[in-house]
Amino acid sequence: MSDTPGPSGDPARLAKRSVLVAGHHTSLTLEDLFWNALRNIARERGLSINALVTEIDAGRTGNLSSAVRVFVLQQVSATRD
Template sequence: MIRKHSATLHGHRTSFTLEEPFWIELKSIAAAREMALAQLIAEIDDSRPADSNLSSALRVYVLDWIKSNGSR
């Protein structure tokens, strides 16, 4: 199921939609990297191409993380 989420990035509130498995994995990655979830989302947002949206960038980041760190 896809759900709407929101986070504060650089002092501004933004929203994005993610399927539950991506959301769970994103939280797991933040924990593995010992950083706040909002900090991880801001990092991904800062590094995404200008022509991509945040939801897509988050999904690609999760996929890249899983590919780089082995599947579960």
């Protein structure tokens, strides 16, 4: 996982981005740290961010931003075990 902060230098800075989820545009707000991790996970799986977020969306029960954060944390935890 990359800990590289965004342009502001603050990895906790919120960044809102547009993503295509199951054919629909939606906005997703995450901290730069989570965007970087999500990008890395998608690259490792050979997926676009949109495709990975669509997979996360299909199995979520809460809001999308929370589901993405939980997914990223689970993936990071799994790689450290």
